[in-house]
Amino acid sequence: MDAAPRPRDVRLADTRHHLESDIDLWVATAHPDGGAPGLVPLSFDWDGRDLLLATGRSTPAGRNMRASGLVRLSLGELRDVIMVDATVVEVPLSSVPSARWEAYAARTGWDPREAGPDHAAYVVTPVTIQAWREYPELVDRMLMREGRWLP
Amino acid sequence: MDAAPRPRDVRLADTRHHLESDIDLWVATAHPDGGAPGLVPLSFDWDGRDLLLATGRSTPAGRNMRASGLVRLSLGELRDVIMVDATVVEVPLSSVPSARWEAYAARTGWDPREAGPDHAAYVVTPVTIQAWREYPELVDRMLMREGRWLP
Secondary structure, three states: OOOOOOOHHHHHHHHHHHHHHOOEEEEEEOOOOOOOOEEEEEEOEEOOOOEEEEEEOOOHHHHHHHHHOEEEEEEEEOOEEEEEEEEEEEEOHHHOOHHHHHHHHHHHOOOHHHOOOOEEEEEEEEEEEEEEOOHHHOOOOEEEEOOEEOO | OOOOOOOHHHHHHHHHHHHHHOOEEEEEEOOOOOOOOEEEEEEOEEOOOOEEEEEEOOOHHHHHHHHHOEEEEEEEEOOEEEEEEEEEEEEOHHHOOHHHHHHHHHHHOOOHHHOOOOEEEEEEEEEEEEEEOOHHHOOOOEEEEOOEEOO
16 A cells, blocks of 8 residues: 655645645634534635635634634545644635635635625635655655745 | 435445445544644544544544544545544553454554554544535535434
8 A cells, every 4th residue: 555655846746736726625623722623624725825715703613713823734635645734814705805716716616705794714824734645655744844845 | 516415315324334444534633721723644443333543642633532532533535524523532452352453453454552552542432423525415414413323
């Protein structure tokens, strides 16, 4: 099952490709006061720096992201993992530039501006990005640290 | 993109099939004292009632499961979701019957008893199970509530 580890530049290119072209990702959240962990699939857009999410403000994901400012995202699949630890800020849908929503809608087929004021935008800024397939790739899986792509 | 919703019995059969034959799932965890959410892929076995996981006791997943007793698991894919909210108990590897580890190893290719005492078993008892593909299946997605399969 275990393939040879990808060279670092291939791993980086694969990761950027997922960020640029995937539609959905897993969103893990937690509330600072404790309680059950949150996990939900959401659609996203990526502008080369931040990921843009949209969901209901009263959903577990919305509540947890608003309260904690932290999120862990996974793109890809169970044996081709891209893991993003990030800060997140909730902002009104209307405060995101139209061009950004147009890119989001072109990618996902859904324009959150149609959803109304119970929804919000969540601007996610990656701090750490890791990518690995199976066991042989656990070494050297860190691609971004403290918000900077590693050389 | 949106297919017609599956009848309930099909959804239930698909869900049982994933529990019986998948190798890996997503494990979302949170610490009761707050902090960043945890998310990691792990292998599992299912005996028809509980899911069995194994991981390092000092990993974020291990720490969070031990401290909170709660876990949210996802099997399947981003547009074919099976979501399990569950209680979880950490127990020593040696306290799980051998036959259970043999089933785990046959399924996953890894026998956690080789991992040593820094690892533990996590026995996950589902409380709620939901399954949905895309938007049309959000209705009627609840298949188990309070630990009982719904009729």
